[in-house]
Amino acid sequence: MIPAHFDYVAPASLDEALRALADGGEDAKPLAGGHSLLPLMKMRLAVPTLLVDLRRLEGLRGIERENGDWRIGPLTRHADLQRRADLGVVAQTAALIADQQVRNRGTIGGSLAHGDPASDLPAVLAATEGRVTIRDAGGGSRTVAAADLFQDYLTTAVGPGELITEVRIPALDGWGHAYEKFTRRAEDWAMVGVCALVKRAPDGSCEDVRVAFTNMASTPIRATAVEQALRGGPLDDAAIAAAAEHADEGTDPPADLNASADYKRHLARVLTRRALQRAAGS
Amino acid sequence: MSEVPVRLSVNGRTHEVDVEPRLLLVHLLRDRLGLTGTHVGCDTTSCGACTVHLDGESVKSCTVLAVQADGCEVTTIEGLADGDALHPVQEAFWEDHGLQCGFCTPGMIMRAVDLLAHDPDPTEEEIRRGLEGNLCRCTGYHNIVRAVKDAARHPHAGRIPAPGVSADGAGAGRELAQEGLGA
Numbered sequence A: 001m002i003p004a005h006f007d008y009v010a011p012a013s014l015d016e017a018l019r020a021l022a023d024g025g026e027d028a029k030p031l032a033g034g035h036s037l038l039p040l041m042k043m044r045l046a047v048p049t050l051l052v053d054l055r056r057l058e059g060l061r062g063i064e065r066e067n068g069d070w071r072i073g074p075l076t077r078h079a080d081l082q083r084r085a086d087l088g089v090v091a092q093t094a095a096l097i098a099d100q101q102v103r104n105r106g107t108i109g110g111s112l113a114h115g116d117p118a119s120d121l122p123a124v125l126a127a128t129e130g131r132v133t134i135r136d137a138g139g140g141s142r143t144v145a146a147a148d149l150f151q152d153y154l155t156t157a158v159g160p161g162e163l164i165t166e167v168r169i170p171a172l173d174g175w176g177h178a179y180e181k182f183t184r185r186a187e188d189w190a191m192v193g194v195c196a197l198v199k200r201a202p203d204g205s206c207e208d209v210r211v212a213f214t215n216m217a218s219t220p221i222r223a224t225a226v227e228q229a230l231r232g233g234p235l236d237d238a239a240i241a242a243a244a245e246h247a248d249e250g251t252d253p254p255a256d257l258n259a260s261a262d263y264k265r266h267l268a269r270v271l272t273r274r275a276l277q278r279a280a281g282s
Numbered sequence B: 001m002s003e004v005p006v007r008l009s010v011n012g013r014t015h016e017v018d019v020e021p022r023l024l025l026v027h028l029l030r031d032r033l034g035l036t037g038t039h040v041g042c043d044t045t046s047c048g049a050c051t052v053h054l055d056g057e058s059v060k061s062c063t064v065l066a067v068q069a070d071g072c073e074v075t076t077i078e079g080l081a082d083g084d085a086l087h088p089v090q091e092a093f094w095e096d097h098g099l100q101c102g103f104c105t106p107g108m109i110m111r112a113v114d115l116l117a118h119d120p121d122p123t124e125e126e127i128r129r130g131l132e133g134n135l136c137r138c139t140g141y142h143n144i145v146r147a148v149k150d151a152a153r154h155p156h157a158g159r160i161p162a163p164g165v166s167a168d169g170a171g172a173g174r175e176l177a178q179e180g181l182g183a
């Protein structure tokens, strides 16, 4: 399978890249790791007329700690994230994406800009209440929270001509965390994924909790009913099991080849229980 | 749509080629440089038969544009042996019968070398996880896993020899490459 013809540039600066995208119009696309875009182009489901390769923009790579946040360059690859245990749930989740060859190419910025509800890192951004910085060719820059970034299936707040230039993920020191992913085969996409984050109060009860799903709707979504059921109460197995029963409330899982919507709802309940148990350390 | 100049090193030899931006790295290697050891199994980033090293790390070359490899170092299965001496991972696949038809083998070996470079002493579980992006329709994986485990005993299993000018595969690739370039 061979993509349709397109023009190609690999600018050396962010400003040049933004200009190239602006000049290219709405059929110009940024290229990061290419592991979502190229498969679509090979199947001719995407037919961009210009690819603006971001690979020379060294400033968009790297991981730094700043004011309680992880500041991550959008070109940082899943492989870079998985080898940084101090990133906690981000590292743990990155290690579960596809296989090592895919992780050696795919980037966090590409994953968040693409907005595939089956992708794993968007649910982590939702649970940690992270945010991205988006820049446009006019020099404008804005910060978009996870809750506003993911709008619909393959639709994000990143518009034509715009680039994600930074990802910020609160470090949430002292929180327990877990990402549970259920697949049919080792390297597969998630049928369902659950990111759980738990903060214990000094008396052992649940001070705060966040739960977000991969592949349970057309975007990553938070399991607010589960969170409400646990917050402020005990964090024992019985409480967790009871809260996890609310996992499918408000979800609208897409049925696919591997799983019916009902089966995904079942998986969401089971995986939420497991993820919360791990995150609570029980 | 204009061609784009690409300069890359393949198995230690520098190539300068003009390519259509849509040319995939695997097709550059196979069709233009004549390095047919890299296979195309699925063409959908699933099977790993097309695995090569890009700047020292394993990637699926059916999902990399040749233009993305500009300025990079590529190593293919032809670049592993040191002259007539097989690479320790190739040797172990041979000793342990880690292949039947051999179609998956180049990708499997390139992935295994990268695995051992990052994790010189993997457990069986880590080997199986580490090879999850490579499919084999023949062996049932047992002897592949055994081969990687045995290769790990060799001190250079995760290393690639400095490309020798005499390396057979690289030599063959070179001649064909020139033919391809002149065409």
Ligand SMILES: Cc1cc2nc3c(=O)[nH]c(=O)nc-3n(C[C@H](O)[C@H](O)[C@H](O)COP(=O)(O)OP(=O)(O)OC[C@H]3O[C@@H](n4cnc5c(N)ncnc54)[C@H](O)[C@@H]3O)c2cc1C
Pocket (backbone or CB within 6 Å): A029, A030, A031, A032, A033, A034, A035, A036, A037, A038, A039, A074, A075, A096, A097, A098, A099, A102, A105, A106, A107, A108, A109, A110, A111, A112, A113, A114, A118, A119, A120, A121, A158, A162, A163, A164, A165, A187, A188, A189, A190, B044, B045, B046
């Ligand atoms: C076989 C296979 C299995 C996979 N399995 C999983 C999985 O289990 N879980 C998972 O999460 N992912 C999976 N993926 C997807 C993989 O993680 C992708 O690499 C990732 O989703 C996209 O990152 P990329 O850098 O490759 O983006 P690209 O493919 O380069 O780009 C994706 C989209 O984002 C845009 N874009 C890229 N960077 C930016 C930026 N900085 N600013 C604005 N727009 C940008 C592009 O224009 C494009 O529209 C899989 C991919 C493959 C091929």
Ligand code: FES
Pocket (backbone or CB within 6 Å): B039, B040, B041, B042, B043, B044, B045, B046, B047, B048, B049, B050, B051, B060, B061, B062, B063
């Ligand atoms: S041919 Fe590239 S992964 Fe199968």
Ligand code: FES
Pocket (backbone or CB within 6 Å): B098, B099, B100, B101, B102, B103, B104, B105, B135, B136, B137, B138, B139
């Ligand atoms: S040996 Fe035949 S596919 Fe692996």
